[in-house]
Amino acid sequence: MPLVSMRQLLDEAAKGGYGVGAFNVNDMEQIQAIMEAAKQTNSPVIIQASRGARQFAQDRYLYHLILAASELYPEIPLAMHLDHGNSFETCKSAIELGFTSVMMDGSLKADGKTPATFEENVAVTKQVVDFAHERGITVEGEIGVLGGVEDGHGAGGSGLEHVTDPDQAVEFAEKTGVDALAIAIGTSHGAYKFSKKPDGSVLKMDILLAIHKRLPKTHLVMHGSSSVPKDLQDIINQYGGKLKETWGVPIEEIQLGIRNGVRKINVDTDNRLAITGAIRKVLWETPEKFDPRDYLKPAREAMQKVVALRMTQFGQAGHAGDYKAVSIAEIARGYKDGSLSTKPLVADK
Ligand SMILES: [Zn+2]
Numbered sequence: 001m002p003l004v005s006m007r008q009l010l011d012e013a014a015k016g017g018y019g020v021g022a023f024n025v026n027d028m029e030q031i032q033a034i035m036e037a038a039k040q041t042n043s044p045v046i047i048q049a050s051r052g053a054r055q056f057a058q059d060r061y062l063y064h065l066i067l068a069a070s071e072l073y074p075e076i077p078l079a080m081h082l083d084h085g086n087s088f089e090t091c092k093s094a095i096e097l098g099f100t101s102v103m104m105d106g107s108l109k110a111d112g113k114t115p116a117t118f119e120e121n122v123a124v125t126k127q128v129v130d131f132a133h134e135r136g137i138t139v140e141g142e143i144g145v146l147g148g149v150e151d152g153h154g155a156g157g158s159g160l161e162h163v164t165d166p167d168q169a170v171e172f173a174e175k176t177g178v179d180a181l182a183i184a185i186g187t188s189h190g191a192y193k194f195s196k197k198p199d200g201s202v203l204k205m206d207i208l209l210a211i212h213k214r215l216p217k218t219h220l221v222m223h224g225s226s227s228v229p230k231d232l233q234d235i236i237n238q239y240g241g242k243l244k245e246t247w248g249v250p251i252e253e254i255q256l257g258i259r260n261g262v263r264k265i266n267v268d269t270d271n272r273l274a275i276t277g278a279i280r281k282v283l284w285e286t287p288e289k290f291d292p293r294d295y296l297k298p299a300r301e302a303m304q305k306v307v308a309l310r311m312t313q314f315g316q317a318g319h320a321g322d323y324k325a326v327s328i329a330e331i332a333r334g335y336k337d338g339s340l341s342t343k344p345l346v347a348d349k
Helices: 006-016 028-041 051-057 059-072 088-097 118-134 166-176 205-214 230-238 251-258 269-285 292-314 328-337
Strands: 020-024 045-050 078-085 101-104 138-143 180-183 219-222 262-267
Touching (some): 006 180, 006 262, 020 028, 028 292, 059 088, 078 088, 101 118, 118 328, 219 251, 251 292, 269 292
Parallel strands (some): 020 045, 180 219
């Protein structure tokens, strides 16, 4: 299957009532792990690359690796997404390279650190939407500011400092015409999200429910949604690592989100933990080994296991064959003639 529009993938997820994991990649082994998990569970999938990943790998390598994945797994609907674009230029370069979806994170200024004003966010996001939709490319926007820092991107802090205001979310969706909306509900990027199992005082699921009530058809996105399971932390620490005790977003909270409009769930940290734990184990137990394949293969398998589990938990498993890819040119025509709506349905309070 050719690379598909993320809009098509999320519209189908809404029809089916499930969420789709968006997994970050920096290299070939991670892409292979995701695709094997997708095949194993028969899942549509989103592979995403951040600006940091594009720098680390050179984005042309990433593009061709993901393209290879779409050729090798023709039965899997696969969208290629830019995570946290910081400016119009960054999004434009990803679109010109061949990404089928971009995130314009206008919640921060172009430095990727300083919170932007609402007006600045609307202006830059709208500019990206106009450019992208003309070319059939999906746009995710962000309203409110997530906590933490990942790959040098983020405002830092706990994630509770700029929680999304539901009224602003409605206005933002109306003014920009984004296809998907990332909201801030207390989650943070990275491994250290919560210092205890999160309850309603730190993870604001009530805000997510309020936004879904006002925007019942809008595809919501949960960032910073690794669950940071204890068993993955333990493997790292058992083999010489030094992770401090930490909690992520419980699966049952993500599933509550999926029942309330969440269609895309970003997962990165859990895979990083799985890879690092597997590599540490090999090097610790067999220090005489030096062939990278001796630890990259178990690392890839450990990541595949986590991704397959998330695909099952998010409900996307079993849905790869539900639909055929619509061409990106056809999607562009849909935006133009209005058959692909960019006006959100807004419900009363
Ligand atoms: Zn994010």
